[in-house]
Each structure stands twice: as C-alpha cells, then as structure tokens.
Amino acid sequence: MISKNRTWWLWPVELILLIFDIMGLPDFIMQARLIxxxxxxxxSDREKQLISDVYGELSFLDNVWMNSSDMFKFRKFAHAFVFHDSINFHNSITDSVIIHEIMHVIQYHLVGSVYITRALKAQKSLEGYQYGGPEVLYHNMLSGKSIWQYNYEQQAQIMQDLFDMEGTMSSTTDISLTSYRMLLNEVRATLLNI
Structure with a gap:
C-alpha cells in the first residue's frame, strides 16, 4: 500500500513526463524503437476489429504497436504492459489482455505520459486491480461513481472483466452486466472528444 507521505515524488515525475509530452519525446522514442x-x-485487422467492437472507433488505433521483443526483460514483473502506444508482451497475448492494455493506451491519449505513474501507483495501492466485482460495481453505479473515479488498473480490469463476462454469459441482457456496460458507455463518450 502506498501512503500519502510516500507519494511526494509523484508531482515532480508527472511534471517531467508532461514536459516530455510537450517536446514530443514519446513519438521520438517510438520511432527509435521501430528502427x-x-x-x-x-x-492486425482482427485485433483492430476486436478493440473497435469493445471501445468503438478509436482515432489512434493505426498508431498502436504490438511489441514482443522487449518483454523478456520484464516477464517476471508483468504479463504485459503499455508504454505510450506500444503494448508489450512475451510470446503471445490473449484478447482479454489486449482489451485491458488498450484501456491504458486510452489513458495515455487522455492524460499523456502521466498515466504511467498513475498506473504504477494503482498497482501498489491497497485496491490494486480489485474493484469489488459485479455487486460492488452495481452499487457504485447506483451511487453515481464514474469510471474515472476508479484507479487506472481498476478501469482496465473492469473493461477486461466485461469482455470476459460477455464472452461467457448465455444472455447478453444479464443484469450483472448493466453497470459494466454503463461504464463502457462512459469511456466511449469520452473517446468521442479526443
């Protein structure tokens, strides 16, 4: 768990990341990595269709990269991770994990490189990826909690869980999906503005 007195370093790191964004360094780094x-x-076309089926049309989808070359350095820490517009993974990646990681790409497009510190902070928080499951999500929806009020890992996990649930439930009108779909609609509405 991260205590408030141990997060003093976040604002200077986020300031540096914002300056990097203004200078165009994420694009430069990606071009260097491509070379x-x-x-x-x-x-792939299949991956683009999968993502569009969940999130709707994303203007930046043609600029998202899949990278399996660097992951061996990080595989003991994560199955997959996002660095700006690049989804990094080892060997293979499931559709479910793609949906999770694309949410981090969306976060990058919404707030810039500071999504990195916010996702890392979320991973180390008491809640981590856990948002309470369908019942808690439904209760939170009734009380008006927005998708953007969850931490960055919870946001991605909610989208991944919706994808997994829709693939396994016999009825797509199941009441337990209602809160997930409302949060997805909130993400889609936000994406219309970027």
Missing amino acids: TRSGIRTL
Missing part, C-alpha cells in the same frame, strides 16, 4: 527493434508490428 532498432524487431518483433514490433501494427495491430
């Missing part, structure tokens, strides 16, 4: 690395590819 110097193999194993980096664009999203």
Whole structure:
C-alpha cells in the first residue's frame, strides 16, 4: 500500500513526463524503437476489429504497436504492459489482455505520459486491480461513481472483466452486466472528444 507521505515524488515525475509530452519525446522514442527493434508490428485487422467492437472507433488505433521483443526483460514483473502506444508482451497475448492494455493506451491519449505513474501507483495501492466485482460495481453505479473515479488498473480490469463476462454469459441482457456496460458507455463518450 502506498501512503500519502510516500507519494511526494509523484508531482515532480508527472511534471517531467508532461514536459516530455510537450517536446514530443514519446513519438521520438517510438520511432527509435521501430528502427532498432524487431518483433514490433501494427495491430492486425482482427485485433483492430476486436478493440473497435469493445471501445468503438478509436482515432489512434493505426498508431498502436504490438511489441514482443522487449518483454523478456520484464516477464517476471508483468504479463504485459503499455508504454505510450506500444503494448508489450512475451510470446503471445490473449484478447482479454489486449482489451485491458488498450484501456491504458486510452489513458495515455487522455492524460499523456502521466498515466504511467498513475498506473504504477494503482498497482501498489491497497485496491490494486480489485474493484469489488459485479455487486460492488452495481452499487457504485447506483451511487453515481464514474469510471474515472476508479484507479487506472481498476478501469482496465473492469473493461477486461466485461469482455470476459460477455464472452461467457448465455444472455447478453444479464443484469450483472448493466453497470459494466454503463461504464463502457462512459469511456466511449469520452473517446468521442479526443
């Protein structure tokens, strides 16, 4: 768990990341990686369709990269992770994890590189990826809690869980999906503005 007195470093790091964004460094870094690395590819048509089926049309989808070349360095820490517009993974990645990681790409497009510190902070928080499941989500929906009030990992996990639930439930009108779909609609509405 991260205590408030241990997060003093977040604002200077986020300031530096915002300056990097203004200078265009994320794009420069991605171009350098494309030149110097193999194993980096664009999203396949199937992956683009999968993402569009969940999130709707995303204006930046053609700029999202799949990278399996660097993950060996990080595989003991994570199955997959996002660095700006690049989804990094080891060997293979499931559709479910793609949906989770695309939410982090969306976060990058909404707030810039500061999504990195916010996602890392979320991973170390008491809640982590846990948002309470369908019952808590439904209760929170009734009390007016927005998708953007969950931490960055919870946001991605909610989208991943919706994807998984829709793939396994016999009825797509199941009441337990209502709160998930409302939060997804909130994400889609926000994406119309970027």
